[in-house]
Amino acid sequence: MQSEVFVIGGGPAGLAAAIAVRLNGFRVTVADAARPPIDKACGEGLMPDSIAALARLGVQLHPDDGFPIRGLRFLGDGASVEAAFPSGLGVALRRTRLHEILVNRAEQAGVTLCWGRRVRGPSDIPPCRWLIGADGQNSRVRREAGLDSATRSSFRFGFRRHYHASPWTDFVEAYWGPRCQIFVTPVSPEEVCVALLCRDPHMRLDDALPHFPELQHRLAGATCSDLERGAVTYSRRLRRVFHGRTVLIGDASGSVDAITGEGLGLSFRQAAVLGEAMVSGNLAAYQAAHRRLTRRPAFMGDLMLLLDRSPWLCRRVLHIMAFEPAIFGGLLAIHVAEPSPAQAVL
Numbered sequence: 001m002q003s004e005v006f007v008i009g010g011g012p013a014g015l016a017a018a019i020a021v022r023l024n025g026f027r028v029t030v031a032d033a034a035r036p037p038i039d040k041a042c043g044e045g046l047m048p049d050s051i052a053a054l055a056r057l058g059v060q061l062h063p064d065d066g067f068p069i070r071g072l073r074f075l076g077d078g079a080s081v082e083a084a085f086p087s088g089l090g091v092a093l094r095r096t097r098l099h100e101i102l103v104n105r106a107e108q109a110g111v112t113l114c115w116g117r118r119v120r121g122p123s124d125i126p127p128c129r130w131l132i133g134a135d136g137q138n139s140r141v142r143r144e145a146g147l148d149s150a151t152r153s154s155f156r157f158g159f160r161r162h163y164h165a166s167p168w169t170d171f172v173e174a175y176w177g178p179r180c181q182i183f184v185t186p187v188s189p190e191e192v193c194v195a196l197l198c199r200d201p202h203m204r205l206d207d208a209l210p211h212f213p214e215l216q217h218r219l220a221g222a223t224c225s226d227l228e229r230g231a232v233t234y235s236r237r238l239r240r241v242f243h244g245r246t247v248l249i250g251d252a253s254g255s256v257d258a259i260t261g262e263g264l265g266l267s268f269r270q271a272a273v274l275g276e277a278m279v280s281g282n283l284a285a286y287q288a289a290h291r292r293l294t295r296r297p298a299f300m301g302d303l304m305l306l307l308d309r310s311p312w313l314c315r316r317v318l319h320i321m322a323f324e325p326a327i328f329g330g331l332l333a334i335h336v337a338e339p340s341p342a343q344a345v346l
């Protein structure tokens with residue numbers, strides 16, 4: 001059976017797109033060079049709005065899939081401030097578990113999945129009406145469709161390791177240090193995910209941890225449950241996300257710095273609007289919605305990267321927010337404000 005839609009990349013964005021497009025009645029095939037469950041360096045946190053976006057694709061997360069997250073806590077320079085999400089809970093779960101869940105949902109929806117299949121060029125692409133590029137940060141589809149032109153692009157590095165440790169909180173913790181941040185996310189009752197974000201390609205978790213004695217103390221004695229895994233995190237906005245029959249989604253379509261914890265949620269929201277745009281054959285509507293969906297996380301990312309670039313400003317802001325936690329609560333409420341599907345397409 002020939003597919004109307006061929007998706008290159010079966011990561012979270014490619015699977016979400018395939019599910020959304022399939023739910024809109026298209027025959028869909030996904031090809032990925034890797035085999036499931038696919039892992040990746042990630043903070044592994046899903047905000048309440050990301051969970052709502054998943055639910056719209058028929059993906060329900062169960063309590064056993066991960067660890068419920070109540071809010072966000074910033075720590076640094078002796079200051080600490082926290083806020084609960086204004087409504088609902090987030091969930092943190094192993095990246096491999098999230099992939100399994102998305103694969104199951106795609107299979108159930110009737111998506112054809114081809115694992116271990118790298119697409120090296122046009123000759124590997126079967127005849128199809130639409131081609132979706134969900135092949136991540138270094139998207140080959142983007143390059144070959146002439147969509148690489150960006151209005152901005154900067155990058156940092158991310159490293160992630162899991163520790164066997166009982167979570168000491170149900171908040172995601174962000175430790176702010178000298179030009180780096182460490183995020184701690186409880187992913188199960190026995191395990192925490194520790195992710196470093198920095199501009200220095202040579203810095204690793206073991207180099208950064210001594211800057212955070214409180215965290216180092218908490219992790220002392222905990223064994224690592226895997227090797228450190230790295231990735232590049234881009235802040236990138238593309239001029240266009242489609243050309244002819246080719247359309248991009250997820251990190252391939254531009255991205256926000258990992259500090260926002262929004263990359264996954266963004267691609268789930270993009271998937272929903274892409275599914276609708278394909279029905280009307282109007283990819284310009286998808287591009288407009290994509291731009292609107294990116295605006296808020298990109299703005300929040302810019303704010304946080306401002307603090308990353310200026311340790312002085314970061315210290316001042318942390319102390320002000322610790323003194324006035326309502327400011328932090330207000331910012332978190334803006335950060336997780338989920339645009340309705342109608343807002344996204346308007």
Ligand SMILES: Cc1cc2nc3c(=O)[nH]c(=O)nc-3n(C[C@H](O)[C@H](O)[C@H](O)COP(=O)(O)OP(=O)(O)OC[C@H]3O[C@@H](n4cnc5c(N)ncnc54)[C@H](O)[C@@H]3O)c2cc1C
Nearest residue numbers: 009011012013033042043044045119136158250251263264
């Ligand atoms: C350190 C770090 C921490 C992060 N923390 C969070 C977080 O806490 N919460 C959050 O929401 N987001 C987070 N993110 C962002 C999130 O990981 C990404 O936004 C997300 O992985 C994007 O998914 P994707 O499917 O677009 O790309 P990917 O996950 O990169 O998937 C792309 C897929 O395409 C496949 N592929 C590539 N080329 C080909 C080819 N030629 N042929 C076939 N297959 C191909 C690859 O095998 C891969 O499976 C973080 C990112 C980093 C780097």
